[in-house]
Amino acid sequence: xxxxxxxxxxxxxxxxxxxxxxVDAIRGEFERVQSRANGISMLLLSxxxxxxxxxxxxARLDPRRVAAMTNSFLTLGExxxxxxxxxxxxxxxxxxxxxxxVVVRVTGTRSCTLAVLGDPNAxxxxxxxxxxxxxxxxxxxx
Numbered sequence: 373x374x375x376x377x378x379x380x381x382x383x384x385x386x387x388x389x390x391x392x393x394x395v396d397a398i399r400g401e402f403e404r405v406q407s408r409a410n411g412i413s414m415l416l417l418s419x420x421x422x423x424x425x426x427x428x429x430x431a432r433l434d435p436r437r438v439a440a441m442t443n444s445f446l447t448l449g450e451x452x453x454x455x456x457x458x459x460x461x462x463x464x465x466x467x468x469x470x471x472x473x474v475v476v477r478v479t480g481t482r483s484c485t486l487a488v489l490g491d492p493n494a495x496x497x498x499x500x501x502x503x504x505x506x507x508x509x510x511x512x513x514x
Contacts, residue, residue: 394513395426401509402428409502411494413471417510418443420483425514431489442487446475463503467496474499478507480514 402415406428414429418439427435449464466473471491478484488503490496 393425397513398426398510399428401506401513402426404509405488405502405506409494409498411471411490411492411498412488412502413491414438414487414489415506416442416487416489417478417514418485418487420485425484429489438487439485442473442475443485446477446485449475450477463500465496465500472496472499474503476503476507478511478514480511482514484514486510 406412413431416427416435417425422440422443424435424439446464449461453461463474463476473489475487478486486507488499490499
C-alpha cells in the first residue's frame with residue numbers, strides 16, 4: 373500500500389474517534405429513572421449501529437442482542453413514518469400482555485437508541501415519559 377493511502381486511512385480513523393461514554397453516569401441515570409417509575413424492568417442505551425453502551429435490567433435477556441434489534445426497530449418506524457407522509461417517528465412501541473417496550477432516539481455528540489421495557493403494571497404513558505425524561509438527561513453524556 374502506498375504511504376499516501378495509509379496516511380489517508382489513519383487520518384479518517386482519527387476523525388471518526390469519538391470521546392468515550394461515561395457508562396457509570398448513564399447507569400446512574402437509569403437507576404434514577406427506574407426508582408421513580410414503577411414497573412420498569414430494563415433501560416438500554418445502544419449506538420446507532422446496534423451496539424450496547426449501557427444497560428440496567430432485571431429482565432432475563434441479553435442486552436447485546438436487544439441493542440441490535442431496538443435500533444433496527446426504531447429505524448424502521450422512522451422510515452415508515454416518512455414513507456406515509458408523517459414528519460418522523462418520535463418513538464416506537466411494542467405492547468403485549470407481558471408488558472410494553474418504548475424505543476426513542478437520543479442524539480447528542482453521537483446518535484443512540486434508548487429502550488425502556490416495562491412489566492404489565494407499567495402503563496405505556498409511564499414508559500414513554502420515563503424514556504423521554506431519561507433521554508433528555510443522558511443526551512449531554514453521549
